[in-house]
Amino acid sequence: MRIATAFLLALMFNGATADTITTMRLGTNIMPPYTVITDDRQLSGEATATLNCVFDALPNYRYQTSVAPWPRVVRLADQGGIDGWFLYVKNATSDRFAELSEPLQLETWYWYSHQPIANAHLSDFRDENILVLSGTYQQLWLEAHGFKHFLTVQSNDSLVRAFVARRADHLLISNSVFDETLARLNGEMDNVERRFVGYIQLGLYVTDEFTRREPDFMRRFNAAAQHCRSANPHLTEDDTAQLVQLANQLGQWKDSDWMREALRRQNEAHRYLSPNDIGRLDQRWIDEVEDGGGELIDSVLDSELSIRLDYIKAQHQGVFSELFVTDRWGLNAAASEATSDYFQGDEAIFQALAGTHAQYHIDVLEYDQSSQTFQVKISVPVHDTDGELLGVLVAGVDVERALRGFN
Numbered sequence: 001m002r003i004a005t006a007f008l009l010a011l012m013f014n015g016a017t018a019d020t021i022t023t024m025r026l027g028t029n030i031m032p033p034y035t036v037i038t039d040d041r042q043l044s045g046e047a048t049a050t051l052n053c054v055f056d057a058l059p060n061y062r063y064q065t066s067v068a069p070w071p072r073v074v075r076l077a078d079q080g081g082i083d084g085w086f087l088y089v090k091n092a093t094s095d096r097f098a099e100l101s102e103p104l105q106l107e108t109w110y111w112y113s114h115q116p117i118a119n120a121h122l123s124d125f126r127d128e129n130i131l132v133l134s135g136t137y138q139q140l141w142l143e144a145h146g147f148k149h150f151l152t153v154q155s156n157d158s159l160v161r162a163f164v165a166r167r168a169d170h171l172l173i174s175n176s177v178f179d180e181t182l183a184r185l186n187g188e189m190d191n192v193e194r195r196f197v198g199y200i201q202l203g204l205y206v207t208d209e210f211t212r213r214e215p216d217f218m219r220r221f222n223a224a225a226q227h228c229r230s231a232n233p234h235l236t237e238d239d240t241a242q243l244v245q246l247a248n249q250l251g252q253w254k255d256s257d258w259m260r261e262a263l264r265r266q267n268e269a270h271r272y273l274s275p276n277d278i279g280r281l282d283q284r285w286i287d288e289v290e291d292g293g294g295e296l297i298d299s300v301l302d303s304e305l306s307i308r309l310d311y312i313k314a315q316h317q318g319v320f321s322e323l324f325v326t327d328r329w330g331l332n333a334a335a336s337e338a339t340s341d342y343f344q345g346d347e348a349i350f351q352a353l354a355g356t357h358a359q360y361h362i363d364v365l366e367y368d369q370s371s372q373t374f375q376v377k378i379s380v381p382v383h384d385t386d387g388e389l390l391g392v393l394v395a396g397v398d399v400e401r402a403l404r405g406f407n
Contacts, residue, residue: 020060021061023061024063025081026064026065027065030067031047031087034087047087050105051204053227054228057224061217074093084205101203101222102229102369107202108176109197109199111171111195112171113170113194114192126147129170130147131150131153131159159171175236232374243403247360263327263390264390266333278331281331285343297338301337303334309334319398321375322394324339324393324394326350327390329345330350350379353379360378375398379392
C-alpha cells in the first residue's frame with residue numbers, strides 16, 4: 001500500500017443530470033489494493049468498488065475524485081477544496097474538521113517484535129524505531145498515536161526482509177500481508193513475539209462544511225455502507241485459541257452450585273411449556289423490549305443469577321458486552337441486560353451444544369453497528385452433576401478487548 005507519485009485524476013459516476021444530484025469532490029491516494037490506477041488511467045481497486053456500491057444506493061449523489069499525496073489531500077479538505085477523502089484511518093487532526101464514516105474496509109493489525117511484549121503497553125515503544133511501509137495506513141495510525149521514529153521502506157518484501165535482519169525490533173503490519181510475504185520469501189521467524197493490535201477501520205472522511213450543506217448525507221451513506229463493505233475479518237488460529245481460553249474460564253462458572261440450582265428451578269417451572277407457550281413468551285419479551293421494559297424482563301434481570309452475571313461482566317472491564325444463561329429449552333434464565341428476544345433455542349449458540357458433547361461454541365465474528373465493536377458469542381453447556389443438560393451460558397465478547405495485547 002505504497003503512496004504513488006502525486007498526480008490528479010478526475011472521475012465522474014452515475015448518469016443523472018446535474019440539476020438533480022449533488023456532486024461530491026473527493027480526494028484519495030494510490031494505496032493498492034484499495035486504490036489503483038489501471039492501464040487506461042482509470043481509478044480502480046477495492047475501495048473504489050465499495051464506494052461505487054454505496055453511491056449506487058444514493059441516486060441523488062455522485063462523486064469526482066482527485067488523486068494526490070495524503071498531506072495535500074487532507075490540506076485541500078481543511079481549506080474547502082474538496083468535500084471528503086477515502087480511505088483513511090481515524091485521527092484527531094481530521095476529526096477537527098471532518099467526520100469519519102462507517103468502515104468501508106477492515107484490516108487486522110499485529111505488532112511483531114524481537115523484544116518481549118506479552119505484558120507491554122503500546123506507549124512503551126514510542127521512543128524506539130518502528131519499521132513501517134512508507135506512507136501506509138500503519139504509519140498514519142502510529143503518527144496519530146504519538147509515534148515519531150520510523151524506519152521506512154518501499155515494499156512489503158523490503159519490510160519483512162528488514163525485520164528478519166533486525167534492522168528494527170518492532171513492526172506494525174496486517175497479519176495477512178506479513179504471513180504471505182514471509183512465506184513467499186521462505187523466511188524464518190524464531191523468537192519473535194506477535195500481539196494483536198486491533199481491527200482497523202478505514203472509511204470516508206466527510207468535511208463538516210459538506211455535512212452542514214447536506215445534513216442527511218452521512219446517515220444515508222452509513223446505512224448503505226453496511227451492505228457494501230468487505231466481509232468482516234476472520235479469526236486466526238491464534239485468535240481462536242485465546243477465545244478458547246476465555247471459554248474455559250466461562251466453564252469455571254457454569255459448574256458452580258449457584259448456577260446449577262437456579263437452572264434446576266427454572267427447568268422445573270418450565271417443564272410443561274408447549275411450543276405455543278414458548279412462542280407467546282418470546283413475543284411478550286420482544287414487545288416489552290420495544291416498550292422499554294416489563295414484568296417478564298424484570299423477572300429475569302432482577303434474579304440473583306442475573307446480579308451475579310452483572311458483577312462478573314463489570315469485573316472484566318469491557319471484555320464481555322453481555323452475559324446470559326438459558327434453561328434447557330433455550331429460554332432466558334438470567335441476563336446482565338435484556339437480550340433482543342427471550343427464546344434462544346433456535347440459534348447456533350444453543351443448537352451447537354444441545355444434544356452434543358461439545359465443550360464450547362464460538363460463533364462467527366460480527367461488526368456491531370451500535371457499539372462500533374467486533375463481537376463474537378461464546379457459549380458453554382451447563383450440565384447437572386449427572387451429566388444432564390441444564391442450560392447454556394453465553395458471553396458476548398468484545399473481540400478487540402479480549403485479544404489486544406496492549407492496554
